[in-house]
Amino acid sequence: MPARWRGSLLLRLTLGALLVGVLATAMISGLLIRDAERETEARVRQVVLQDAVHGAAALSRRLVERQQSLQAAAQTVRDPARWDASSDAHPGLAVMFDDIFVADPQGQVFPSPNDDPPLGIPPGALARQAGFLTTVQEARPLIWLLQGDGISPGRPGAATAGSIAVFTQPVLRAGRVQAVLGGVLRLGRTGLMGDVVEAGPDFGEGAISQLLAVTDGQGRRLVAGEAAPGVSPEASAQWLSEALRQWQAQGSPVEPAGVVWLDGDQIVVATGIPGPDWVVWRAYSRAVMVAPLDVLRERSLRWALGTWAGLSLVLLVYLGWQLSPLARLERRVIALLDGRQAPHEGWPIARGEIGALSATLHSVALALADKDSENRQLLERLESVMAAAPLGLAFLRGDRLSLVNAEMARLLGYEPRALSGLPARVLLADAGEADQVLGAIQGALRTGQAYVGEHRFLRLQGSSFWGQLHASEVRPGEPEAGMVWTLSDITTQVQSRHQLEWSATHDALTGLLNRRGFEERMARFVEGRQRRPTALLIIDLDHFKPINDSEGHPAGDAMLQAVAAALSEGVRTSDAVGRLGGDEFAVLLEGCPPQWAQRLAQKLLERVQAARVPWNGRVLQVGASIGLAMWDERMGSAQRWNHAADQACYEAKRSGRATVRCSSAEALDEALPG
DSSP: OOHHHHTOHHHHHHHHHHHHHHHHHHHHHHHHHHHHHHHHHHHHHHHHHHHHHHHHHHHHHHHHHHHHHHHHHHTTOSOTTTOOOSTTTOHHHHHHOSEEEEEOTTSOBOOOTTOOOSTTOOTTOGGGOHHHHHHHHHTOOEEEEOOGGGOOTTSTTOOOTTOEEEEEEEEEETTEEEEEEEEEEEOSSSGGGHHHHSOOOBOSTTOBOEEEEEEOTTSOEEEEOOOOTTOOHHHHHHHHHHHHHHHHHTTOOOOTTOEEEEETTEEEEEEEETTTTEEEEEEEEHHHHTHHHHHHHHHHHHHHHHHHHHHHHHHHHHHHHHTHHHHHHHHHHHHHHHTOSOTTSOOOOOSHHHHHHHHHHHHHHHHHHHHHHHHHHHHHHHHHHHHHOSSEEEEEETTEEEEEOHHHHHHHTOOHHHHTTOBGGGGBSOHHHHHHHHHHHHHHHHTTOOEEEEEEEEOTTSOEEEEEEEEEESSTTOGGGOEEEEEEEOHHHHHHHHHHHHHHHBOTTTOSBOHHHHHHHHHHHHHHTOOSOEEEEEEEEESOHHHHHHHOHHHHHHHHHHHHHHHHHTSOTTSEEEEEETTEEEEEEETOOHHHHHHHHHHHHHHHHHOOEEETTEEEOOEEEEEEEEOOTTTOSHHHHHHHHHHHHHHHHHTTSSSEEEOOHHHHHHHSOO
16 A cells, blocks of 8 residues: 555545444444334334224124114004003113113103112103203204213112213104103113223233223213223323323314324323214323333344444544544644744644644744734734824724723723723613614725714713714725724713704793794694694783883793793693793694694683792782684695784784684685785
8 A cells, every 4th residue: 555545544534434334333223123113113003093993893883782772662662651661571671771761752751660760860850951852852862971960869879970871762753752762771890881891902911901981072981990900090090181181182082993192101092982972091001012122122222332332442542543643733733822832843743634734734833923923013003003092992803892992991981901802882872773873884884985973872880971983994895804993072062062952942031942943843844744633822921011111021031931831831742832032922732623722722821820920029920812723734834824823813912812712714814815
């Protein structure tokens, strides 16, 4: 064999794979045994199902025989009152039933020769039994269970509820039910149930079927089973309870072909008997029936494990010997990463692929050492630049911080090392906005542009500040190279801007919207073309000028503030309240029908009149005149709407003040010249 093949790692691993093939063979044998076990279990299920169906079919035949005998006897009933239902007169029926009776359609039983009522049925009880009534009403034979209210508890040997079966056969004359012939049968472990309660066939190794119970279609027990040898009654009851639960979950099927469930090591079969809708429940020991296969599987598993252990040891020793140079190479690479050994020392010499890999890693280690030296120098220079920068600087890879300067750490309240590795989203004060901001940054960088935005940032201590964020890629077009963030605190500028914006649209004295702010609010409504009803109120104060003249402007200002407070408290938070100038106010009521708008205007009038300002021993107060105009599409603009409300306010002044006037159709026409 050539030397290059003797040193080939591929050849050595191939030999090892051949050894592993032996183990695979053992595993396949185990799988085949498992398949055989599954097939055997399927056959077992088929056998036990056939056994259960056979037992239930025998019971069904016995029921049919009794129904047919009762039907033949019904043909002999000419006069129900005189028909002899005694066992002496009908010995065949006496063999099949515990008692025979004849009753009229109203449920009255004709007296028997000994004047005793039928077994377990007191006088008058038949009329209350649903099975008897169905036989009379539908004129068809029926098998039903005697319910509790029909049992004679005082009679010796009376059965418990549901343990007595009643066979009823209508006696027809001219198509009508003249009488009902009935047979009464006590259900038990003998007689009718003899074939069912007997133990099933022996499947070997003591695997004999066991009757759990016979129930009706609602799961009520008619005949109790008897525990098989070695099985406790509690275990049998538990199997039956679990099988009943699954049976009811499937809709309580009465299936003559049988239904099978697996409960642990027990196979439970439910076989239905149509007609009376009874169900026969039997159990079979799965563990005993598949015991021979379990023994075979255990033996095969022991052999497979032994073979696997031996081959594993051989393979471990062989590969360990062949790959020992690779282990030395691994230790040398770890020493290189730890910096415990110089890059040019200690590399193992080997043949084949491992030797080539060792030589390649040696060359890479030398190149990395040179590159690492250059990187350290660059990093030292970069850290010096970042430390001197007046802005917060950070390098990010992916969405995590990898390097930050002292100013960035100071702004965020962290130690510089604590920020390294943190996800960038934790820096934003609004967690719900984080994904949106990061997405906007990535979107800008993908288009080759830098991102600039103002956002609230969160300090470690829990406080927040407004910062201006600038983000750009380290190398444009190469996202994997990372990006650079610069951050500056602009909280003061943002607060000043917000204050200026507020002052431009609000009245400094009352805090309400000023004329400009109120008109902008009206314009937004009109441009939005809202279709919901909206009202505009123009409010002009009555008797305000005398306050200014007699008490001075400070008193007038206090009165205006009191009126502003009364108006603001009397409307919804969604409504707009403004001071248009002097003693003139306005209210915009969006989504307010005319009737509500008039009521609210009246309440606002009362609030203004109720406003009081104590001043130099006096109590100052004013009145108000209010004009109301509902928005109409014909107006077309906020100016015409305002004119209509002004006209209504003027009308309120002219009519005596202290009142509310609504814009009329004539006023609307005046507001729409031409």
